[in-house]
Structures are given as structure tokens and as C-alpha cells.
Amino acid sequence: MSYSDSTKKLVLITGAANGIGLATARKLASSGHDLFILDKDEAPLEAAVAELSALGAKTKSLVLDLSKSDQIIPALDAALAGAVVDQLINNAGVGFARNVESTSFDEWDLTIDINLKAVFVMCKYFVPKMVAAGGGEIVNVASAASIIGLKNRVAYCASKAGVAGLTRAICADHAAEGIRINAIAPGTVDSTWIAKILADAPDPVATRKLMEARQLDGRMGTPEEVANGIAFLLSPEGRFVNGSLFVMDAGLTAV
Ligand SMILES: NC(=O)c1ccc[n+]([C@@H]2O[C@H](COP(=O)([O-])OP(=O)(O)OC[C@H]3O[C@@H](n4cnc5c(N)ncnc54)[C@H](O)[C@@H]3O)[C@@H](O)[C@H]2O)c1
Structure with a gap:
């Protein structure tokens, strides 16, 4: 079965106003899925809603700053109003060009809050709901920085290595309950x-x-190439893949 043949899903994507998130939203919209897109930036998010709706996807949006961890669950409760999300893509992320000495405490906290804590909060919210619904798929957008140390990216590398570990741990706990959760590591x-x-x-x-x-x-790489990888991980064709760090980096981490 190809992805486009699979049942229509409601897919929530964070950081969907730009880049990899937007490319993934376009791909899933073209494959017949409905979307719930979230970003901190209202204007590009609303432009994305218009574009995705024109592609035929029922698209709802939520303006939310994922660095405000305590606001995530109340905002989701209000915005979803009982709608059942079948698939989740935790894509939003930030990075600062700093080494260990130059990283400020605020930059460290912001990076960890957005790149790692928000992924934890989103999974804490959605995994029990997916289990109750009989299962679901999650893709967390990690990075080659989950695997190797990149120069001048201290907090970023730490946060993305954390995403890979969080993904594996949730897989270990919930695979038997129908949760398929993978991380993707783009170059x-x-x-x-x-x-x-x-x-x-x-x-x-x-x-x-x-x-x-x-x-x-x-x-x-292009955002569209990563979107293809994410769509595969969500699809029935990816059903034997669980708990993985799926590398898409044209060999960056191979050498
Ligand atoms: N571009 C790369 O080279 C690359 C490589 C590996 C991994 N990644 C990862 O891919 C993901 C997407 O990156 P991209 O390159 O598409 O970046 P991008 O900057 O083009 O898009 C990121 C989106 O996330 C949103 N966002 C940022 N902070 C947010 C917050 N606090 N709350 C809500 N939304 C927020 C931004 O507004 C933006 O729309 C990130 O997690 C990034 O770490 C990117």
C-alpha cells in the first residue's frame, strides 16, 4: 500500500510555517490528509493554512510558543476541542552558534525547552490519547547533531541527542500498545x-x-527530501520501523 492509499489521518505538525515542517505539511496535504499546524509566527502560519487548504486539506492552526512549556497542554485542549490527532510530527527547533563557554544560561534553557522539553510535553499529551485510540505514529525531527558533535552547537547537539533518547524510551514503553515513534536525523x-x-x-x-x-x-538536502522521509516513517510502508534514528544526511555521519 502506498502512503497516498492509506486512510485519511489528522496530522499535527509543529513548526509548520517554514522549512521542513511546511514541506511536510504540503506533502501530507497532497496525500489526502487533514492537518493541524502549529507555529509561533502567525503571519506565515496563516499563509500556510491558505495554501494547504487550497491543496484540499482541512487545515486548522494554532499560534503557540513552544518555549512556554506550561502553556502547551491548555492551548492544545482549547484548540483541539476533542478532535483526535492520529499522527504527530515534532519538528519545531532552534539553534545558537555557541560553544560551551559562550552559551548563556538563557540560550541553554531556550534550546532545551523548545527542542527537547516541548517534544516531551507533546508526547506526554498525545501518547495516552493515541494508546486509547488503538495506536498512532509520531516522528520527532532530530538531527545529525544527535549523533556527532558539531562545532559551536553545544546546546543544540545536547538537545537533539536527547530527542533520540526520548524517542527510544517512548518506543520501549509503548510499542506494544500500538505506538510507532521514530526520530529523523537530517544533515x-x-x-x-x-x-x-x-x-x-x-x-x-x-x-x-x-x-x-x-x-x-x-x-x-531539501526540505522536500526530509518530508519524504517523514511521510515514509508515518506510512503503513514504514510499519516495521520503530524507535529508530532514521538518518537522512548524504553520508555526513558515516565518516
Ligand atoms: N535545516 C537544517 O539544516 C536542519 C538539519 C537537521 C535538523 N533540522 C531540524 O529540523 C527542524 C526544522 O528546521 P528547519 O530547518 O525547517 O527550520 P526553520 O527555521 O525553517 O523552521 C522552523 C520552524 O519552527 C518554528 N519555531 C521555532 N521556535 C518555535 C517555538 N518556540 N514555538 C513554535 N514554533 C517555533 C519557526 O517559527 C519555524 O517556522 C528543527 O527541529 C531543526 O533542528 C534542521
């Missing part, structure tokens, strides 16, 4: 995030070349 992906990093770099052309060279095919 460098040409998203709005990278565009911002390049815009701030002293030499954007040289920085882009260095970022491209990290992948063994000498280019960055």
Missing part, C-alpha cells in the same frame, strides 16, 4: 533556518560551500 537542509545563518555569516558564499561539503554528495 544540512536548505531551509529558511540555513538562509538566516548564511545571511548573518561574514562570508555567505564560503559558508554555504562549507555547509554543502559536509554532505558527501556536496550539496544540502
Whole structure:
């Protein structure tokens, strides 16, 4: 069975206003699924709602800052109003270019709150509901930084390694109850995030070349390529994959 043949699902995607989240939303909308998209930035989120609705997906949205952990569950309760989410993609993330000495306590807390604690809170909220409904699928967007140390990315690497561990632990506890939870580990992906990093770099052309060279095919991945991986992990075709860190990095972490 191909993904597009699978039953229509309601899929919640965090950080869906840009980049990998938006590309994934487009792919799932084109495959006939309904969407619940969440982001901190209202204007691009509402633009995404219009675009995804035009693709035929019933699309609801929620403006929410995932760094405010205590607001997540009340906001979901109010916005979902009893709607049953079948599949969850924890995609929103942030990063600061800092080493251990230059990372401030605030930057550390913000990175861990968004990249790791919010994933925990979302899973804490949705896993029992999915178990009660007979099962569900979750993809957590981790990173090559879950596996290797990247220079000047201390809090980011720690948070993404945590996402891989959280994913495995939830799999261990809930696979027998029908939960399929995987993390995906992209290499460098040409998203709005990278565009911002390049815009701030002293030499954007040289920085882009260095970022491209990290992948063994000498280019960055596209958000659409990662969306394909996420869609596979959610699909019936991915049903033998559980608790994995699914690497999509053109060999970055292989050497
Ligand atoms: N781009 C890459 O090279 C790359 C590589 C590996 C992993 N990732 C991961 O992929 C995920 C998506 O990254 P992207 O490259 O598409 O980035 P992006 O910046 O293009 O998109 C991230 C989205 O998350 C949203 N977001 C950020 N903080 C939020 C918060 N506090 N609350 C709610 N929403 C918030 C942003 O508004 C944005 O729409 C992230 O988890 C990132 O760590 C990216």
C-alpha cells in the first residue's frame, strides 16, 4: 500500500510555517490528509493554512510558543476541542552558534525547552490519547547533531541527542500498545533556518560551500527530501520501523 492509499489521518505538525515542517505539511496535504499546524509566527502560519487548504486539506492552526512549556497542554485542549490527532510530527527547533563557554544560561534553557522539553510535553499529551485510540505514529525531527558533535552547537547537539533518547524510551514503553515513534536525523537542509545563518555569516558564499561539503554528495538536502522521509516513517510502508534514528544526511555521519 502506498502512503497516498492509506486512510485519511489528522496530522499535527509543529513548526509548520517554514522549512521542513511546511514541506511536510504540503506533502501530507497532497496525500489526502487533514492537518493541524502549529507555529509561533502567525503571519506565515496563516499563509500556510491558505495554501494547504487550497491543496484540499482541512487545515486548522494554532499560534503557540513552544518555549512556554506550561502553556502547551491548555492551548492544545482549547484548540483541539476533542478532535483526535492520529499522527504527530515534532519538528519545531532552534539553534545558537555557541560553544560551551559562550552559551548563556538563557540560550541553554531556550534550546532545551523548545527542542527537547516541548517534544516531551507533546508526547506526554498525545501518547495516552493515541494508546486509547488503538495506536498512532509520531516522528520527532532530530538531527545529525544527535549523533556527532558539531562545532559551536553545544546546546543544540545536547538537545537533539536527547530527542533520540526520548524517542527510544517512548518506543520501549509503548510499542506494544500500538505506538510507532521514530526520530529523523537530517544533515544540512536548505531551509529558511540555513538562509538566516548564511545571511548573518561574514562570508555567505564560503559558508554555504562549507555547509554543502559536509554532505558527501556536496550539496544540502531539501526540505522536500526530509518530508519524504517523514511521510515514509508515518506510512503503513514504514510499519516495521520503530524507535529508530532514521538518518537522512548524504553520508555526513558515516565518516
Ligand atoms: N535545516 C537544517 O539544516 C536542519 C538539519 C537537521 C535538523 N533540522 C531540524 O529540523 C527542524 C526544522 O528546521 P528547519 O530547518 O525547517 O527550520 P526553520 O527555521 O525553517 O523552521 C522552523 C520552524 O519552527 C518554528 N519555531 C521555532 N521556535 C518555535 C517555538 N518556540 N514555538 C513554535 N514554533 C517555533 C519557526 O517559527 C519555524 O517556522 C528543527 O527541529 C531543526 O533542528 C534542521
